[in-house]
Amino acid sequence: MGNEYRIALAGNPNTGKSTLFNALTGLRQHTGNWAGKTVALAEGSVFFKDKTIHLIDLPGTYSLFSNSTDEEVARNYIVFEKPDVTLVVLDATSLERNFNLALQVLEMTKNVVICINLIDVAEEQGIHINERLLTNRLGVPVIKISARNKKGFPMLLDTIDRIVTGKIECQPVQMKYPDEIEEKIKMIEPKVRQLVGSHISSRWVSLRLLDGDETLLNEINKRMVPEGV
Template sequence: MATKQAYRIALAGNPNTGKSTLFNALTGLKQHTGNWAGKTVSMAEGIVRHKDKEYRLIDLPGTYSLFSNSTDEEVARNYIIFEKPDVTLVILDATSLERNLNLALQVLEMTPNVIVCINLIDEAKKRGIVVNEGLLMRELGVPVIKMSARNKIGFSILLDTIDRMVKGEISVRPVPFIYNEETERKLEQIEPEVRKLVGDEFPARWIALRLLDGDTSLLREIEKRMLQKEDKEWNSIEASQTNRLENF
């Protein structure tokens, strides 16, 4: 990943997984809140420093999925896919892994730069639940860290893992999620056409899946973003030509 002054770290998770507790514990007083542009959904950003780097943490709205069935889901989805954070932390509840993993799998279809945080391990221990993070890591293909946000357990491992990921020292290979035969056949037909339109700008397979779901809001958002990019590129060309003429 390119070296930059501050890396952007997005926090995603179901409601009540301790996501905001983790955000608050890491950022402390170095945070501010507001609303997402054009939305009534509140947003929170904060700064955490580790070793020689500064990280800007973005606390995404708590959602159960990223299928844009609500404004919260749309905001979280758009940030991950269009803003492309350097790392996305997916916070899971150790006592409800089966339900929480659905969101983690959706995020892994959108970006490989993911760290899965198994939170509330203290509560899981009380209930006799044992989480095998090594097995999950092999199955998912990304780092998996057990932690307790409210007790600040696992923070040093998490920050070190983020540091290694932004430096490119961790090789992530998310395991592709294979759908039923009919869906995969349709994806084979649609994905090449999507790739022609978006190139490597966005994950073509994920967009193809959303098209199969009939996600028209995503199509509108992609069109808007691509038009904005074209306008910026055109303005940049015009400015460059103007400068050359002025210096002639």
């Protein structure tokens, strides 16, 4: 799209994700429904360094499995629509709980920014977060912000810009599972890779199939497998 990019916003409910979306896009936004779904879709845009950044506010979820329509919609957008960057919004006062979703996203896609919101509230509570240490351990940029005060926005937008222009290369940490699971992944991943190619993380799909996620398999068949195969 030239100088136009799509950024997906993911996060647990009540992390300030929609506050961030509204603060960045202002009046440049609209709401509709996802195709074939009753889930609301909010899209907006922000202009930065001669680029148009389209923001998609995904439904707030605690995970990206197939337990609800919201989870399927958010998961499918990240996996199949392939936004240029996925921005995961975390609550600075509840990082341990919020990181479950963040780690799931890191398994699904490469270009990720971890956005730690409500940093002002956390600091008032005596919580101090070392974003550089987290960046090193996770392999993707970690930015601290306060969406309601618009604190940290220049660095957040600059980081997104540097990812889409290739100045930052994300290398998400790969989660390690018990040996039994890792062995099963090795067994089925080559076959999964034949099916999905480089379009989707074959490791992540393998994990979801081991977990019995039939809705993901149905979605892959619907979107990626030619008729008659």
